[in-house]
Amino acid sequence: MGPIRVLVADDEPLMAAGVRAVLESAADLEVVAVVADGAAAVEAAGRLDPDVALLDVRMPVLGGLDAMAGVRAARPGVAIVVLTSFGDEPNVLRALREGAAGFVLKSCAPEELLRAVRAAHAGDAYLSPPVTRHLLGLVGADGVAAAERRRAASGRLAALSPREADVLRLVAEGLSNADIGARLRMSEPSIKTYVSRLLTKLDCANRVQAALLYRDSR
Numbered sequence: 630m631g632p633i634r635v636l637v638a639d640d641e642p643l644m645a646a647g648v649r650a651v652l653e654s655a656a657d658l659e660v661v662a663v664v665a666d667g668a669a670a671v672e673a674a675g676r677l678d679p680d681v682a683l684l685d686v687r688m689p690v691l692g693g694l695d696a697m698a699g700v701r702a703a704r705p706g707v708a709i710v711v712l713t714s715f716g717d718e719p720n721v722l723r724a725l726r727e728g729a730a731g732f733v734l735k736s737c738a739p740e741e742l743l744r745a746v747r748a749a750h751a752g753d754a755y756l757s758p759p760v761t762r763h764l765l766g767l768v769g770a771d772g773v774a775a776a777e778r779r780r781a782a783s784g785r786l787a788a789l790s791p792r793e794a795d796v797l798r799l800v801a802e803g804l805s806n807a808d809i810g811a812r813l814r815m816s817e818p819s820i821k822t823y824v825s826r827l828l829t830k831l832d833c834a835n836r837v838q839a840a841l842l843y844r845d846s847r
Contacts (some may be wrong), residue, residue: 733757749835
């Protein structure tokens with residue numbers, strides 16, 4: 630297996646250069662392109678076949694959130710991590726609902742950025758710790774819309790078997806496959822199979838999207 634191929638989209642030259650330098654410091658990562666807007670990210674995704682796309686929320690021409698669908702259409706299976714700053718939490722919540730593998734703050738430590746990319750590529754999720762609790766606190770906080778989401782989410786979760794529902798509940802708590810296996814007294818490969826199956830049933834791109842769907846149903 631070769632290095633993880635990463636596409637970076639950020640319109641701030643200094644930030645983009647810093648992100649590139651951090652990623653290229655890791656032997657298991659390869660930056661395939663750095664672009665300055667979402668439209669260029671869509672084009673590059675189709676041409677360069679990245680494994681992970683790092684998309685800034687705010688960019689000219691096409692912002693990161695609006696570019697997500699195009700990037701995923703151009704490169705099915707790409708994992709998307711959103712780059713954001715404090716104050717962007719509602720936008721990030723939208724991104725996670727639409728299938729982003731997670732988000733990192735632009736002020737994060739280099740090691741955190743590397744963890745986020747690796748986790749996304751592995752099919753896991755990464756939420757930047759300083760804002761995770763605040764972000765999840767936004768789920769269900771908007772009255773009528775929240776009630777509508779609750780009904781819709783509950784309907785989708787009804788398709789799960791009791792064991793799949795147990796696994797999803799623990800995914801929503803942030804547990805790894807190994808931790809879920811220990812909690813349910815099942816092997817890690819079995820948990821991985823259950824997670825894959827429930828993601829398919831729920832039409833979710835990753836664990837974060839499934840966890841938010843679960844939280845919507847509460």
